[in-house]
Amino acid sequence: MTGAMQNLRKNRTLIITMAILVAVFLIAIQGMSTSDWVITVLRGLSVGAVTFLVASGFSLIFGLMDVLNLAHGTLFMIGAYVGWTAYVRPDSVVDMTTPLALLAAGLVLMPLWDMLLGRLSLSPRLTRFWPWVVVLLALVILALAVPRFPITAWDTAAYDKSPVIYGVQLDQGILTLPEPLKASGAALIISIIGALLGGALLALGLTGFAHRHKTARAAAVPLPWKALVASLVLIIVGLGVYLINDPLTERLINLDTTWRFFLAVVIATLAGVALGGLMEVALIRPLYARPIYQLMLTLGLGVIGREAVIALWGRTQITMPKPALFNAAGKGCPANSLADWLTNRCSTISFLGSRVRTYNELFIILMGIVVLVAVWLLLQRTRLGMVIRAGVQDREMVEALGINVRQVFTLVFALGVGLAALGGVLAGPSMGVSDDMGESLLLLALIALAIGGLTSFPGAAAGSVLVGLLQQFMVKYGQIGISLPFLATPFKPTPPLIPASTVLLMVIILLVMPHGLFGRKE
Amino acid sequence: MENLLEVHDIHTFIGPFHILQGVTVTVPKGSITALLGRNGAGKTTTLKSVLGITPPCQGQVIFDGQEIQGRRTFEISALGIGFVPDYRAIFRDLSVAENLQIAERRKGDLNRNAEMIFGLFPDLKRLIGLRGNQLSGGQQQMLAIARALVADNKLLLIDEPTEGLAPVLIEQLMKAILQLSAETTVLLVEQNFMVASQLAKQYVIIEEGRSVKSGAMADLVHDQETIHRYLGAA
Numbered sequence: 001m002t003g004a005m006q007n008l009r010k011n012r013t014l015i016i017t018m019a020i021l022v023a024v025f026l027i028a029i030q031g032m033s034t035s036d037w038v039i040t041v042l043r044g045l046s047v048g049a050v051t052f053l054v055a056s057g058f059s060l061i062f063g064l065m066d067v068l069n070l071a072h073g074t075l076f077m078i079g080a081y082v083g084w085t086a087y088v089r090p091d092s093v094v095d096m097t098t099p100l101a102l103l104a105a106g107l108v109l110m111p112l113w114d115m116l117l118g119r120l121s122l123s124p125r126l127t128r129f130w131p132w133v134v135v136l137l138a139l140v141i142l143a144l145a146v147p148r149f150p151i152t153a154w155d156t157a158a159y160d161k162s163p164v165i166y167g168v169q170l171d172q173g174i175l176t177l178p179e180p181l182k183a184s185g186a187a188l189i190i191s192i193i194g195a196l197l198g199g200a201l202l203a204l205g206l207t208g209f210a211h212r213h214k215t216a217r218a219a220a221v222p223l224p225w226k227a228l229v230a231s232l233v234l235i236i237v238g239l240g241v242y243l244i245n246d247p248l249t250e251r252l253i254n255l256d257t258t259w260r261f262f263l264a265v266v267i268a269t270l271a272g273v274a275l276g277g278l279m280e281v282a283l284i285r286p287l288y289a290r291p292i293y294q295l296m297l298t299l300g301l302g303v304i305g306r307e308a309v310i311a312l313w314g315r316t317q318i319t320m321p322k323p324a325l326f327n328a329a330g331k332g333c334p335a336n337s338l339a340d341w342l343t344n345r346c347s348t349i350s351f352l353g354s355r356v357r358t359y360n361e362l363f364i365i366l367m368g369i370v371v372l373v374a375v376w377l378l379l380q381r382t383r384l385g386m387v388i389r390a391g392v393q394d395r396e397m398v399e400a401l402g403i404n405v406r407q408v409f410t411l412v413f414a415l416g417v418g419l420a421a422l423g424g425v426l427a428g429p430s431m432g433v434s435d436d437m438g439e440s441l442l443l444l445a446l447i448a449l450a451i452g453g454l455t456s457f458p459g460a461a462a463g464s465v466l467v468g469l470l471q472q473f474m475v476k477y478g479q480i481g482i483s484l485p486f487l488a489t490p491f492k493p494t495p496p497l498i499p500a501s502t503v504l505l506m507v508i509i510l511l512v513m514p515h516g517l518f519g520r521k522e
Numbered sequence: 523m524e525n526l527l528e529v530h531d532i533h534t535f536i537g538p539f540h541i542l543q544g545v546t547v548t549v550p551k552g553s554i555t556a557l558l559g560r561n562g563a564g565k566t567t568t569l570k571s572v573l574g575i576t577p578p579c580q581g582q583v584i585f586d587g588q589e590i591q592g593r594r595t596f597e598i599s600a601l602g603i604g605f606v607p608d609y610r611a612i613f614r615d616l617s618v619a620e621n622l623q624i625a626e627r628r629k630g631d632l633n634r635n636a637e638m639i640f641g642l643f644p645d646l647k648r649l650i651g652l653r654g655n656q657l658s659g660g661q662q663q664m665l666a667i668a669r670a671l672v673a674d675n676k677l678l679l680i681d682e683p684t685e686g687l688a689p690v691l692i693e694q695l696m697k698a699i700l701q702l703s704a705e706t707t708v709l710l711v712e713q714n715f716m717v718a719s720q721l722a723k724q725y726v727i728i729e730e731g732r733s734v735k736s737g738a739m740a741d742l743v744h745d746q747e748t749i750h751r752y753l754g755a756a
Contacts, residue, residue, distance in 0.1 A: 401599060
């Protein structure tokens, strides 16, 4: 009993702040009809869920390794584009699997190079110099080899073959894919060997960079079998996909859009995980001792990523149609119950007198809750989670217990970027896919984190929900107006006030609680 | 007597500062060796150099017959070295049980050693559900030592265990350290000479980053001149 009282007293600022927020919320919904506030709350939660996917990954990465990953918004956007491609143009993804798998087969050889370089001792000048040469050589080989693969893609320059058109075609159910390209003979062999060699050389160069500051060690490191096996599996996957290219594409294109969408979600998330892991190992890891450089690096990567996306998919916003499960209208729609929706696959459902969109307001919120619970269980119930929670406080001690913290860093970075990519692909059908979708969301996520407490996982969730709700209520009030006691006509917040309101909430909360709602004093 | 740890003439920089300028320490197997010296002499840095947290740029560290300098901290630790830092480093968001579990190197380490750990520190059993930040200073110190005992470590590096503790607790802790030294080897940093002289068999004195004197503790206790010169009034 006294324990509970003590807890209450210790958290009194938090409790009072929460009480005031609830009171403000209750006052805000007073003047609204039930259907209005129900839909606004659901929309707010939906925005909050997407924000949470970006914010939680960002905060995990920042909490554990003090990296402010300013590229997180761009990675969110890349998730959306990768998901779009897997969803709308599965033939291109199948075509690209072969070169990417072969490239990865070379890249996973890094531990092998690490072992071999450990035995080698070169003069310092040579050590400084050769990784650059190898990386350049690798990039040249890759630039020559990879475009030779027959990749059936779109053409951003020609409107009738642009991503915009394919998106619209899928939405109308008249998607027609271009004739698949073919390659054979010497050209194919050269491109396969080129991709493998390029990947292996790139790995060698990157390992070389890491070795510049290491002294050759005497102890014999065992042969990294796992890396060799992984490499072999990737080669088999790459070549195997090439052999069954046509039937695989056929299967994917005939798949129901719902299933293809879930497949796209998985592919985009895995792409995010791979990209995050690669980014940490190759670029972030050498800079842990120099936080400012790291900040500049992630900022620059964000810009580069965005330009790369524009170069590949074009500058125009593209549509990602909703999967069939969330897209039907007409007979039996809007659905009256969940069972109704599942049989008629309605795009909307009636709930407390308002029409709720099943994708935007039900599915996204559900996914947000699923991820919240899953990450919470990971943090609280697994050994990895225990190491992460300990590492947030004291990395040195965790390492002194015999735990390879660097490996945990890579895992967490990959996980954080995977969450952002998942957010991106989920947001695609509701927000539309465009190259600037990441920027605004990263800003929203940062505000949410400042409100919730930068490194707190429950804080990320609470902050995201608050920011989402506030934003959507401002949008709603922009339409219906707030009647204030001292104004004759209802006050309608103008669009610029919407982002301003979230910043204002952040300022107020930080004035009362400088570490955010769930943050702690350092 | 065989030496478990031999540190030969190591030099360590922290940033631009040349902190250790030639430290040699030998730790015989099966007993307690004390690192003595004034504040800022380089005792803690010596422990951290052994573990590779602040890696030495010169010199040799030999643990259990292997050269370990230049290896990464987690690899060194996994060879069988437990670390109890002066700031205790209890994970405050983890429960007492988790603070022990995290030190497992193989599954079942904790179960196997639980009896020994709770035999040394019976209080911990009662606190097992609390979180790290709910413990008092003395309880944290016991947990920090217990954590170093979870994996089967051959060597424990214990930094200032009695700092800031009440006399009753110090006595309790000394008893525990003496008991556990029957099974493992300990390199102990201790400011309190009374404590160090009762626990340790050997000593090494570090002064301004250099090891200046070493030998049997039994001799040092009678050597008032050395005590005054290097350790101040004892």
